[in-house]
Amino acid sequence: MSSRIDVSIEHRNVPEPPGKKHPNTCPACDSHYRDDELEAALWVCPHCGHHFTMRARTRIASLADEGSFSEEAADLRSEDPLDFFDLRPYTERLAEAEMKTGLGEAMVIGQAAIDGNGCELAVMDFSFMGGSMGSVVGEKFSRACDSAAQRGVPLVSITASGGARMQEGILSLMQLPKTVCAVEDLHDAGQPMISVMTHPTTAGVLASFASLGDVIVAEPGALLAFTGPRVVQQTTREKLPEDFGLAEQNLRFGHIDAIVPRPELRAYVTRLLRLFGPNGD
Amino acid sequence: MATDHELRLRERLTRLRGLNLLGGTRLSAELEKLQRQLERIQAAPTDEEIWRSVELARHQDRPYTLDYVERLFEDWVELHGDRGRADDAAVVVGIGRFEGRTVALIGNQKGRDIKERTKRNFGMAYPEGYRKAMRLMELAERHGFPLLSLVDIPGAYPGVAAEQHGQGGAIARSQALMSRLGVPIVTCVIGEGGSGGAIATALADRVLMQANSIYTVISPEGCAAILWRDAAEAKKAAAAFKPDAVHCLELGVIDSIVPEPEGGAHTDPDEAARLLGEALRDALDELEPIPADELKRTRRAKFRSLGVYA
Numbered sequence: 001m002s003s004r005i006d007v008s009i010e011h012r013n014v015p016e017p018p019g020k021k022h023p024n025t026c027p028a029c030d031s032h033y034r035d036d037e038l039e040a041a042l043w044v045c046p047h048c049g050h051h052f053t054m055r056a057r058t059r060i061a062s063l064a065d066e067g068s069f070s071e072e073a074a075d076l077r078s079e080d081p082l083d084f085f086d087l088r089p090y091t092e093r094l095a096e097a098e099m100k101t102g103l104g105e106a107m108v109i110g111q112a113a114i115d116g117n118g119c120e121l122a123v124m125d126f127s128f129m130g131g132s133m134g135s136v137v138g139e140k141f142s143r144a145c146d147s148a149a150q151r152g153v154p155l156v157s158i159t160a161s162g163g164a165r166m167q168e169g170i171l172s173l174m175q176l177p178k179t180v181c182a183v184e185d186l187h188d189a190g191q192p193m194i195s196v197m198t199h200p201t202t203a204g205v206l207a208s209f210a211s212l213g214d215v216i217v218a219e220p221g222a223l224l225a226f227t228g229p230r231v232v233q234q235t236t237r238e239k240l241p242e243d244f245g246l247a248e249q250n251l252r253f254g255h256i257d258a259i260v261p262r263p264e265l266r267a268y269v270t271r272l273l274r275l276f277g278p279n280g281d
Numbered sequence: 282m283a284t285d286h287e288l289r290l291r292e293r294l295t296r297l298r299g300l301n302l303l304g305g306t307r308l309s310a311e312l313e314k315l316q317r318q319l320e321r322i323q324a325a326p327t328d329e330e331i332w333r334s335v336e337l338a339r340h341q342d343r344p345y346t347l348d349y350v351e352r353l354f355e356d357w358v359e360l361h362g363d364r365g366r367a368d369d370a371a372v373v374v375g376i377g378r379f380e381g382r383t384v385a386l387i388g389n390q391k392g393r394d395i396k397e398r399t400k401r402n403f404g405m406a407y408p409e410g411y412r413k414a415m416r417l418m419e420l421a422e423r424h425g426f427p428l429l430s431l432v433d434i435p436g437a438y439p440g441v442a443a444e445q446h447g448q449g450g451a452i453a454r455s456q457a458l459m460s461r462l463g464v465p466i467v468t469c470v471i472g473e474g475g476s477g478g479a480i481a482t483a484l485a486d487r488v489l490m491q492a493n494s495i496y497t498v499i500s501p502e503g504c505a506a507i508l509w510r511d512a513a514e515a516k517k518a519a520a521a522f523k524p525d526a527v528h529c530l531e532l533g534v535i536d537s538i539v540p541e542p543e544g545g546a547h548t549d550p551d552e553a554a555r556l557l558g559e560a561l562r563d564a565l566d567e568l569e570p571i572p573a574d575e576l577k578r579t580r581r582a583k584f585r586s587l588g589v590y591a
Contacts, residue, residue, distance in 0.1 A: 164498045211450040
């Protein structure tokens with residue numbers, strides 16, 4: 001008879017085993033959150049201010065004036081020049097990323113207005129293969145620079161990336177000089193670039209266009225490092241400072257201009273766009 | 282390794298592919314013909330051949346920058362320091378006489394014995410190394426000296442101080458400066474072309490690779506550790522991302538391959554230097570008549586065209 005006793009209620013109320021956390025737990029302060037609550041707070045923890053990763057479309061909606069965003073180069077897709085196969089084929093990883101994110105690639109670009117100031121946006125999405133930069137990200141960024149130059153507006157770049165996309169081999173490394181040249185052409189056309197680095201902006205993206213902003217700002221707690229803490233620790237066995245590679249350390253060492261919390265970003269960027277914009281408006 | 286004939290075919294093919302002509306029917310027929318010839322005379326480098334390139338590129342007796350400088354330059358004066366805070370010994374810079382003209386040179390430098398290796402940090406540059414390189418680029422621009430850069434770096438140094446001193450930003454700004462120069466720039470990868478550390482000084486009008494060098498987005502070990510979760514799978518990783526000169530040429534990443542003596546550059550450094558010197562001279566001869574603005578524009582256009590997408 002005992003086997004027929006319904007124990008599901010007890011199971012439901014069993015305390016969670018240590019180490020296994022509730023899915024909606026803030027990684028910084030362990031408080032629980034509701035999705036709608038967090039979304040209303042721009043994905044910033046209401047308790048401790050931890051900045052969660054923000055998806056590209058959500059980011060654009062949070063910055064651009066309603067209805068002002070017009071996407072460009074949305075149909076660009078990666079190819080597989082090396083027939084790359086690690087544990088799974090690259091093409092399969094790409095298809096999966098597109099299904100998962102609803103995006104064609106790890107960057108979305110387009111024309112927008114922020115508080116009435118025309119600009120070009122280039123926004124990365126970490127959910128698409130870790131925001132890695134392959135040929136398409138490079139090409140989209142390059143076109144964003146051209147679009148900004150042609151229309152005579154500033155470029156606002158928002159990065160979140162683990163670096164170059166290994167699956168495209170040497171061509172992914174070539175996206176570094178490619179995007180660098182695009183920024184230089186934008187600068188020659190007299191337009192500024194505002195670089196907003198969000199968590200994480202590392203390796204190939206940090207070592208190329210993201211570091212070339214006329215103004216560079218970061219979100220609090222963002223990891224901005226050429227080499228991440230795990231690899232540095234493994235290769236050098238050095239003792240890492242507590243804030244190694246974080247935005248706060250980068251500010252202290254003079255690599256960025258400011259740390260701007262997400263709720264203040266729109267106003268901050270607006271001010272910059274006004275200052276760089278035409279006089280007497 | 283690829284034969285000379287094959288290399289020539291590949292060069293032509295790459296050049297033709299790079300042409301952006303209107304409705305080039307005749308051209309596409311030519312492309313197809315070349316492609317067929319190429320397929321006949323070669324099978325792409327095998328996985329074993331690729332790994333052999335990795336080993337030769339890292340060979341402990343492979344000539345380094347200063348070995349070539351001593352054989353190719355007259356009146357060489359090495360310059361030191363980034364004029365800010367340090368003299369990074371992993372990057373050597375200087376001016377010298379090369380084939381009748383003064384040139385500025387930037388090169389990565391590994392060490393021969395354990396003492397020198399430590400001093401030169403196994404060839405891995407700090408941000409100070411890139412600032413030292415940038416200081417030399419400015420000097421070259423100021424005086425109209427062509428710029429040569431020899432790339433041989435496992436990767437930019439991944440250390441705490443390197444990060445604190447701005448490794449990523451230094452690599453970005455070094456590339457940006459190269460894209461602004463009005464003097465001819467020729468780069469040759471002479472060993473390991475390791476990722477960001479390499480591209481920092483490789484945004485050139487002509488990019489060459491020695492036949493047994495490699496050019497990679499990440500070390501084979503690093504790639505294996507991330508994608509295979511096992512650094513011991515480096516051989517598989519190398520075969521998958523194809524860092525050898527032939528594949529780089531095919532992808533349009535480099536302009537030509539500099540031959541090496543049979544068995545690799547270390548078997549006959551004098552001959553390796555002669556072959557490298559010839560290639561550098563030819564590239565400079567081609568570039569020197571081109572006006573500064575055009576050089577800069579073409580250089581940027583070339584890099585902005587790199588990538589494969591649909």
